[in-house]
Amino acid sequence: MTNLAIAANGLRKSYGDKVVLDGVDLNVPQGTIFSLLGPNGAGKTTAVKILSTLISADAGQVHVGGHDLAADPQAVRAAIGVTGQFSAVDGLITGEENMLLMCDLHHLSKAEGRRVTAELLERFDLVEASKKPAASYSGGMKRRLDIAMTLVGDPRIIFLDEPTTGLDPRSRHNMWQIIRELVTGGVTVFLTTQYLEEADELADRIAVLNNGRIAAEGTAEELKRLIPGGHVRLRFSDPAAYRSAAAALAGAAQDDEALSLQLPSDGSQRDLRTILDRLDAAGIEADELTVHTPDLDDVFFALTGATTVPGQNNEPKEAVR
Numbered sequence: 001m002t003n004l005a006i007a008a009n010g011l012r013k014s015y016g017d018k019v020v021l022d023g024v025d026l027n028v029p030q031g032t033i034f035s036l037l038g039p040n041g042a043g044k045t046t047a048v049k050i051l052s053t054l055i056s057a058d059a060g061q062v063h064v065g066g067h068d069l070a071a072d073p074q075a076v077r078a079a080i081g082v083t084g085q086f087s088a089v090d091g092l093i094t095g096e097e098n099m100l101l102m103c104d105l106h107h108l109s110k111a112e113g114r115r116v117t118a119e120l121l122e123r124f125d126l127v128e129a130s131k132k133p134a135a136s137y138s139g140g141m142k143r144r145l146d147i148a149m150t151l152v153g154d155p156r157i158i159f160l161d162e163p164t165t166g167l168d169p170r171s172r173h174n175m176w177q178i179i180r181e182l183v184t185g186g187v188t189v190f191l192t193t194q195y196l197e198e199a200d201e202l203a204d205r206i207a208v209l210n211n212g213r214i215a216a217e218g219t220a221e222e223l224k225r226l227i228p229g230g231h232v233r234l235r236f237s238d239p240a241a242y243r244s245a246a247a248a249l250a251g252a253a254q255d256d257e258a259l260s261l262q263l264p265s266d267g268s269q270r271d272l273r274t275i276l277d278r279l280d281a282a283g284i285e286a287d288e289l290t291v292h293t294p295d296l297d298d299v300f301f302a303l304t305g306a307t308t309v310p311g312q313n314n315e316p317k318e319a320v321r
Contacts, residue, residue: 003029004027004029005032005064006026006063007026008025008062009025009060009061009062011047012057014058021043021212022213023212024043024213029188029204033189033204034191034205035191035198035205035206036190036192037206037208037209037296038304040194042210042211047209048161048190048192051064051190052076052080053080054082064080065156066079067079079157080157081151081153081155082150082158082159083158083159083161084161088149089134089145089149092134093133094131094132095129095130095132096130098149099116099117099145099148102149106153120152126141126144139168140171143164147160156188157187159190160189162194164193191203196296196297199296203220205218208300208303215304224294224295225294227302230266230293231263231265232272232291233292234275234286235289235290236259236286236287238259238287239259241285242260245282245286248284249278263275266293
């Protein structure tokens with residue numbers, strides 16, 4: 001547990017007859033990005049609220065930053081920062097005033113508060129806008145200010161609950177860079193997101209929450225390997241080479257019109273080498289080789305039974321990409 005920023009065992013939470021969390025276990029190593037995925041209503045925000053002391057679990061044991069959440073919630077609060085789905089920025093005051101207010105809430109002296117405010121405004125590229133009302137900020141600027149406010153007090157564990165919802169692609173990518181820099185500085189990030197691409201891009205480990213339970217957990221690549229459907233497609237311009245390859249690769253699905261072969265594959269280097277070695281042994285060279293592996297969309301569909309992917313345009317998916 002000494003190397004874990006967050007350790008939760010048997011988390012349970014119900015609202016009346018509705019079971020939201022049903023025995024959830026989470027282990028988050030220090031200095032990593034851990035992403036919790038799941039359909040809307042799966043319990044992601046409830047898990048964040050429990051881990052960040054905002055609500056109590058019905059059952060389970062939790063340690064955050066080495067502190068027992070039930071026995072010493074105040075120590076947990078001192079170790080964490082939380083940025084929720086909805087901005088905590090007060091639009092009626094300036095960005096600088098928002099920062100100074102947060103410093104006051106952390107009981108920093110006026111001199112220390114001004115120093116921390118200046119440092120964080122600089123770090124998040126908000127100096128030019130610092131004297132303007134926060135209501136005039138773009139969505140990306142408000143989220144940057146939100147995270148800057150979260151960093152007052154130098155938390156070592158940060159909960160980011162859907163931090164890029166509603167941001168345009170450029171602002172989202174800027175936020176990703178900020179999150180990476182936080183982790184480079186030794187901070188642990190617990191991220192919930194409705195964008196599967198975001199989890200794939202950022203997270204060291206991902207857990208998929210469905211019906212109150214963890215359906216699967218692992219790296220993005222480990223999760224993708226759980227889902228069948230990966231394959232290699234070989235295309236040929238010479239019909240003779242195509243026929244020879246079909247004979248050498250027994251069991252491959254053939255498309256005589258496109259002169260292509262398709263073989264099941266997990267996309268690993270070892271698997272590709274085996275296929276290429278069989279072609280080399282037969283003296284055949286493919287004109288084109290394409291690897292198709294399941295993505296997190298496929299993982300999400302398979303593990304949650306969802307008919308739409310959160311954060312996507314939710315148009316019908318192609319059977320083969």
